Amino acid sequence: MIFYYAGHIVAKDSVKVENVVAVIALLLFCLAHALTGVALIPQIANSKDTARQVLRLSNLSPKSHESLGSELPSLDGFVSFYNVSFTYPSRPNQFVLRNLSLQIHQGECIAIVGPSGSGKSTIASLLQRLHQPSHGVISFSGHAAYEIDVTYLRSQIAVVSQTPTLFPTTIHANILYGIPLAQRVAFYPQSLVETVARAVGIHDWIVSLPRGYNTILRSADGSVSGGQAQRITLARALIRKPKILILDECTSALDSENASLVIDTIGRITRNDVDIYHDGSKAGIYMETKHHSMEISPTESAYSRLDHVYHVQKHQMTVIIITHKQELMRIAHRVAVVDQGTVVEDGTYAELKNKGAGGKLVRLLSVDRLK
């Protein structure tokens, strides 16, 4: 249009061509600048939004229930809920947990199941002290949660949630995310990272990538499948050697193939087939058979023998699986059914299934099947 009009006035009004060219150049120059400005508009909106969030955080009161507690007790993974009731601050009249009592023993794997909205994730939040119970006490190895230093308590707990969070950095840094740099060098050598990656069954895939553990992850480019991402977050949780591992619906966002890969990994963890250790100089797998203890090097062939040959007796991690999946309930040593914020049934998966039509778990599973 501009060029047409320029041609027109040059021909009709005998305007000098140089002047018209200069005007066109100026117009294009201004247009380019205007377009750059327009492209910045979404960024301005994002910056405003981020600034609003930062301001909200900076205006939060530094005094909260998190400042309570200074004890650093040695925790063994034993957890007890005693008559715990809870309401969220935004809905103070609606009890999400009601007189909930539950004991989870050291090294036990418990599945917490129940209808949607029954309070399962709330139990996980209270364990991490994200909220304070309204009544009752949660204790860890006999120490009331509110007496324990919150940072220390959280360092003993690892959570793998429904949506895996990957950071735009290397796979190595993603696995070690949250561990201070100084500690990484001293206590988390590459051999340990590889041991953990093998334990969750992701090592082979990582080394098949051209840059191996130094591959930069970009969650948006689709190069990492849901199952691989979930296994990386499992590795991130395990490398910290938590006393308590919480898996909150960690397979529900996956397709069945990826879900069964992750379930297989969880099964190996909960059967205590793998005990990842690091003694300061070397990383490896420690295994105890009925007759003798042995150490094996972390090779693939050794791992492939794990399921069949050895039974490891020594393990410290308590695993809490929040799930709707029967495969995971079967893996757990015990199943606790939660309904309307309280434990309504508790026992092994087989015991609860054998209760027949009157059983709460059986009813829950049949309702799930009908949906």
Ligand SMILES: Nc1ncnc2c1ncn2[C@@H]1O[C@H](COP(=O)(O)OP(=O)(O)OP(=O)(O)O)[C@@H](O)[C@H]1O
């Ligand atoms: N931050 C919050 N503020 C207010 N109410 C909440 C909050 N989080 C959860 N709730 C409410 O608490 C109840 C229990 O929620 P919770 O997330 O613990 O259920 P759930 O058993 O994990 O359910 P699902 O199986 O769907 O994950 C629900 O009624 C929910 O609406």
Ligand SMILES: [Mg+2]
């Ligand atoms: Mg939930």
